[in-house]
Amino acid sequence: MLYRFSRLALGRLAVFVFPCLIAAPLAAFAADEFSVSAAQMQSLGVQVQRLEKSDDSSGQTYSARVVLAPGQEQVVSAPLAGVIDQLLVAENDAVKAGQPLMRLISPELGELQLKLMEVDSSSRLSQKALQRERQLFSEGIIPERRVQEAEAAAAQDAARKRQAEVALRLAGLDSARIRSLTNGSNVESTVTVRAKAAGMVAELSVKPGQRVQQADMLLRIYNPGKLGLDIQIPSARTVQISGSKGAPIVVLGRSGVLGEALSMSPSVSDNQILTLKAAITKGAEQLRPGEIVQVQVPFAGASEGWSVPLQSVVRQGDKAYVFVRTDKGFVATPVAVLASAGQTMRVTGGLQAGQEIATASVIALKAAWQGKGGSN
Known part of the structure; x- marks a missing residue:
């Protein structure tokens, strides 16, 4: 009976010890740096992506109605x-x-x-009468008052x-x-x-x-050559977009159709929607007033930060991190999230072009980081 219990106990112990043996080499070299070998990356399915600095202006996708530009109707x-x-x-x-x-x-x-x-005929007669009165006045036959009356009548007819x-x-x-x-x-x-x-x-x-x-x-x-867009944006998402005047707008599915933001409506509708007005600057001939299109509105601060996959960012408390590849393994690097759309986030922080960040099995790396002295 004791023998059977010992085997059961040993089996249960192995369940807990085996993962620890795998993670044993993941020793922390600093508060946020931990070791991961190439073999462990392959075993865990960790993938990395190289950071490239770009002027990407991608952002949120919203529905928009094509409208006539002001003064074009x-x-x-x-x-x-x-x-x-x-x-x-x-x-x-x-x-x-x-x-x-x-x-x-x-x-x-x-x-x-x-x-x-009728008034033309009357005007001709009053002009002739005025000329006659002026002639008579110059000869001293009539008083000046007669000339003034004739001038007033001629002016009224004119x-x-x-x-x-x-x-x-x-x-x-x-x-x-x-x-x-x-x-x-x-x-x-x-x-x-x-x-x-x-x-x-x-x-x-x-x-x-x-x-x-x-x-x-x-x-x-x-005028079909000058069109605009009324872009419908949920009020909760406006902090993530660039609604400033002149921000570039891309009409999706229409090659070469571009626009620029003009102004954001000052009030929110009953369904909590704000309207961003934009002007079509190129390719207006591909659109018709009244149709609904999908447009891409740039992130706020699209010219700064880094565009990274959504799954590469992990949360720990109220902070966000990405795992940057090092010679020894990875280091958890804090970042600030500027905006997110679909499967992409735009972040800023202590990142540099050429660095590699983890984009797959990030949860496994987070567990290794937390288990080896990382942030709590």
Whole structure:
């Protein structure tokens, strides 16, 4: 009975002694340095990675909506009340500045033209009356008051004429057509609506035969060459990204599409989201307003520190460490984590280019480090 117990006791003892025999050579040379032979590295499956200094600007990946850049959209409204006579463009058509978009039949246009012709005639008469009064005054026939009254009447008629011309210009008539009216040209009832700037027709809101009121929206035109991004970022992650103006933004899955950060929204939405606004600086022709894309926002401090695999960083209390290869084994080197995204961390600390850090079986190295006088 005693013999059987001794064998059982010896078996249990071997379970605890065997790992200690394996770890016996892992003797600490300093508080955070411990020995690991090449054979032990192979047995434990320890792998290392060489530190390379780079300007890597990789960071967090977020969803973003493609939007129009500020000031790159024009809404074309009805200049007068009337009926749509003819559409000259369709949605998604590219248009040039001044290009005709549609024709509108409006009775109000005839009234505006008639008013211009009336005030033009009145202005001509008041100018002739002013010349006559000035002549009579110079001959001493009439008092100066008569000249002043004629000047006031001529000025009023001239102002009414300018007002009538502005009204016709806002209605869509060009300067040549307005001048022709003052020379006795026929009155027209059709307004040609033209594009104020080049772009692409985004939305056509009317159809032929439809009646519209003044200022009703007819269509929208946007500039496809200048787009922006509204990047949705959880408020808890903003400390890990670089949201400063000018930070580079990469649109994933679209070769050569780049942007730069403009500003971060000052308030958080109900679902705890902040909006980082960015402008597309290259490759805007590959995007369309309204679509959802994935973008990469750089880490805060992306130009400093080291990009290391997530599994290479271990925690001990409130501190982070990486294991740096030495001639004798490894040394636990404290680092500060700047940011993390996916399977990558960006850290800073007492690291140098060319050093090798452990990237696999790091937990086994941590156990050896703690068991041999490392940090508690």
